[in-house]
Amino acid sequence: MKRTIVTLLSLLLFSLGAAMAQNNRGVQLKSDVDTLAYALGSDFGLSLHKITNTLEDDIDLELFFRGVNDYLEGKSALEQGTVRLFLQNYINVVNPKKAQENADDYLREIAKQEGVKKTASGLLYEIVIPGNRNKHATLDTDLVRINYEGKLRNGTVFDSTFERNESEQFALNQLIRGLAEGIKLIGEGGVIKLWIPPHLGYGRHGIYGGIVGPNQALAYTITLINITPTPIPEPEPVVVVEAPIEEPVVVEQSSEAAPAIEVVEGEAEVSSEVVPEVATEQPAEDKE
Numbered sequence: 001m002k003r004t005i006v007t008l009l010s011l012l013l014f015s016l017g018a019a020m021a022q023n024n025r026g027v028q029l030k031s032d033v034d035t036l037a038y039a040l041g042s043d044f045g046l047s048l049h050k051i052t053n054t055l056e057d058d059i060d061l062e063l064f065f066r067g068v069n070d071y072l073e074g075k076s077a078l079e080q081g082t083v084r085l086f087l088q089n090y091i092n093v094v095n096p097k098k099a100q101e102n103a104d105d106y107l108r109e110i111a112k113q114e115g116v117k118k119t120a121s122g123l124l125y126e127i128v129i130p131g132n133r134n135k136h137a138t139l140d141t142d143l144v145r146i147n148y149e150g151k152l153r154n155g156t157v158f159d160s161t162f163e164r165n166e167s168e169q170f171a172l173n174q175l176i177r178g179l180a181e182g183i184k185l186i187g188e189g190g191v192i193k194l195w196i197p198p199h200l201g202y203g204r205h206g207i208y209g210g211i212v213g214p215n216q217a218l219a220y221t222i223t224l225i226n227i228t229p230t231p232i233p234e235p236e237p238v239v240v241v242e243a244p245i246e247e248p249v250v251v252e253q254s255s256e257a258a259p260a261i262e263v264v265e266g267e268a269e270v271s272s273e274v275v276p277e278v279a280t281e282q283p284a285e286d287k288e
Contacts, residue, residue: 054213103217131190
């Protein structure tokens with residue numbers, strides 16, 4: 001926070017300078033010291049707005065400024081160690097739990113509205129204009145050009161291309177899951193309203209510099225201007241390689257053929273056409 005304040009002050013003092021006489025609210029800033037005081041208060045207010053916007057409970061500003069004053073006067077009712085532990089537990093545990101409960105209640109009420117449908121993932125939607133169903137996104141890598149407005153459940157607009165008067169293009173896999181799923185439900189030229197539960201949005205972390213707090217349910221209105229499908233690569237040609245034709249193997253028979261065997265019922269005879277010589281061993285004579 002200290003670094004943020006110093007950076008902001010440097011920019012303000014450089015741009016405004018001592019010559020700044022007054023702003024559009026009638027505040028007199030006659031010197032660097034006046035500008036310093038006002039800039040510190042402005043930065044403090046910005047930080048306070050971001051913090052309170054992400055909290056589920058309303059803050060008693062009288063008690064808030066009493067805490068600031070007591071600390072500056074050295075008579076705080078809470079020890080700094082206690083303050084840090086309490087804030088850490090509240091911001092990281094208590095507040096996200098309350099936010100999830102409030103988001104669930106909000107989405108249950110939205111689901112009761114006529115025309116609102118629910119997907120298996122928990123996304124709530126209402127198709128205002130179906131668009132061209134022959135031109136719709138199917139792959140997460142498809143590019144879509146859209147106009148959109150995102151709101152918190154209390155109606156706070158946290159982002160809007162309508163206000164900027166400039167559409168934006170994204171690949172579907174660059175968007176939060178709820179947006180990617182919802183855009184696939186309409187065709188080119190279509191309009192859809194989406195109510196996104198925290199697990200399909202920004203989850204426990206939030207985004208937009210703290211404007212979207214943890215476990216916030218989000219409401220979007222989307223106009224799908226056009227789609228650029230993911231190019232499908234052409235299949236590589238299949239090359240058929242013919243196997244070489246092998247020459248038949250000729251086996252030469254030996255001139256000395258094996259005896260031909262004629263099979264007759266009950267016996268086999270050896271043909272006399274080829275009669276191999278069989279060496280017979282003569283009995284050895286007895287030696288004296």
